[in-house]
Amino acid sequence: MAAIQLERLRKVYPNGYVAVETFDLEIRDGEFLVLVGPSGCGKSTTLRMIAGLEEVSSGRIVIDGRDVTEMAPADRDIAMVFQNYALYPHMSVRENMAFGLRMRKLPEHEIEARVGQAAAILSVEPLLERRPRELSGGQRQRVALGRAIVRQPKVFLFDEPLSNLDAKLRVQMRTELARLHAQLGTTMIYVTHDQVEAMTLGDRIVVLHKGVIQQVDAPMALYQRPANRFVAGFIGSPAMNVLPGELRNGCFRPAGSERDLQVPSGLPEGPALLGLRPEGLALDPGLPVLSEVSLDVVERMGHETLVYFQLFGQPCVARLAPDATLAMGRRVTLGLKPAGWHLFAAEGEQRRLSGTQA
Numbered sequence: 001m002a003a004i005q006l007e008r009l010r011k012v013y014p015n016g017y018v019a020v021e022t023f024d025l026e027i028r029d030g031e032f033l034v035l036v037g038p039s040g041c042g043k044s045t046t047l048r049m050i051a052g053l054e055e056v057s058s059g060r061i062v063i064d065g066r067d068v069t070e071m072a073p074a075d076r077d078i079a080m081v082f083q084n085y086a087l088y089p090h091m092s093v094r095e096n097m098a099f100g101l102r103m104r105k106l107p108e109h110e111i112e113a114r115v116g117q118a119a120a121i122l123s124v125e126p127l128l129e130r131r132p133r134e135l136s137g138g139q140r141q142r143v144a145l146g147r148a149i150v151r152q153p154k155v156f157l158f159d160e161p162l163s164n165l166d167a168k169l170r171v172q173m174r175t176e177l178a179r180l181h182a183q184l185g186t187t188m189i190y191v192t193h194d195q196v197e198a199m200t201l202g203d204r205i206v207v208l209h210k211g212v213i214q215q216v217d218a219p220m221a222l223y224q225r226p227a228n229r230f231v232a233g234f235i236g237s238p239a240m241n242v243l244p245g246e247l248r249n250g251c252f253r254p255a256g257s258e259r260d261l262q263v264p265s266g267l268p269e270g271p272a273l274l275g276l277r278p279e280g281l282a283l284d285p286g287l288p289v290l291s292e293v294s295l296d297v298v299e300r301m302g303h304e305t306l307v308y309f310q311l312f313g314q315p316c317v318a319r320l321a322p323d324a325t326l327a328m329g330r331r332v333t334l335g336l337k338p339a340g341w342h343l344f345a346a347e348g349e350q351r352r353l354s355g356t357q358a
């Protein structure tokens with residue numbers, strides 16, 4: 001088990017591309033930390049620097065109080081699991097899991113004990129004598145995990161380990177990873193572009209965008225108080241609706257609207273963005289009216305219905321209670337729930353100015 005400090009970490013690739021902008025982060029002992037962001041934002045680069053697979057341009061990596069910045073990967077006591085879990089095809093599952101330990105010349109009884117233990121944790125005991133080609137994708141990924149577990153590392157690093165699995169298996173493995181973390185209690189850093197994986201697995205989540213940390217927070221805090229428009233749009237599905245408009249006299253008026261929305265006093269006047277979570281809108285006649293809209297698309301999900309429409313010229317979506325009368329082309333009056341809106345600056349980093357919690 002180990003805490004990790006990333007101090008002023010930065011990565012510039014030889015071609016001059018800045019993949020990770022000066023990065024400060026403290027990962028707690030035993031924490032499940034998720035790095036999330038769109039493709040190309042620098043997640044793998046960050047993880048590979050921690051693992052020692054990628055040289056650091058500047059900054060320091062401290063694991064368990066030891067500066068490992070210049071240390072070889074093998075000496076860092078870290079195990080990494082990738083999206084492409086290359087198992088040795090000619091070896092059995094048992095041999096695949098034991099291989100790393102054999103290389104490190106652990107005594108045979110110790111290897112056997114560790115493989116047995118990992119196999120039990122991952123429920124792959126019946127598969128131990130099989131070859132990788134005789135396994136399903138999910139089973140192979142479990143063996144790849146087993147290979148990491150038997151090493152009993154101080155830290156686990158995961159780089160999109162579930163991306164190659166089909167949707168159902170991905171959800172199943174996600175719960176298994178959460179269970180694994182609870183069982184082992186080892187520090188884990190998990191990289192994904194999938195905000196649902198991030199929200200469900202992370203004790204804390206780091207949102208990355210273009211190599212820059214946008215926010216570090218617990219899942220619900222990210223959702224309820226996104227630091228800027230990028231985080232607001234990235235976390236949550238369907239994504240938050242955003243309406244441009246104007247802050248004036250303690251009110252926000254969306255562009256193209258005649259109605260003012262009362263907002264807290266003291267906000268800077270001028271252009272701003274209103275963020276509306278899809279669940280912040282409803283048809284309840286008791287709510288303050290936002291607008292009458294015409295439904296473009298209706299998606300019945302079972303437990304909820306998603307409706308798509310144009311609101312003051314912006315494409316928007318609302319998450320409504322199931323209602324058989326909702327249909328394409330129907331006009332409905334949308335109300336705004338007291339909770340569920342946010343205001344962002346229109347300029348610069350589009351910082352969050354104010355908002356209510358959904």
Ligand SMILES: Nc1ncnc2c1ncn2[C@@H]1O[C@H](COP(=O)(O)OP(=O)(O)O)[C@@H](O)[C@H]1O
Binds near residue numbers: 014037042043044
């Ligand atoms: N060896 C390299 N040389 C130059 N640029 C690279 C190299 N490897 C990755 N990059 C660039 O750095 C950025 C971050 O890459 P990466 O960390 O793999 O992103 P992510 O894992 O978030 O998708 C990307 O724009 C990528 O194209």
Ligand SMILES: [Mg+2]
Binds near residue numbers: 043044045
């Ligand atoms: Mg990557």
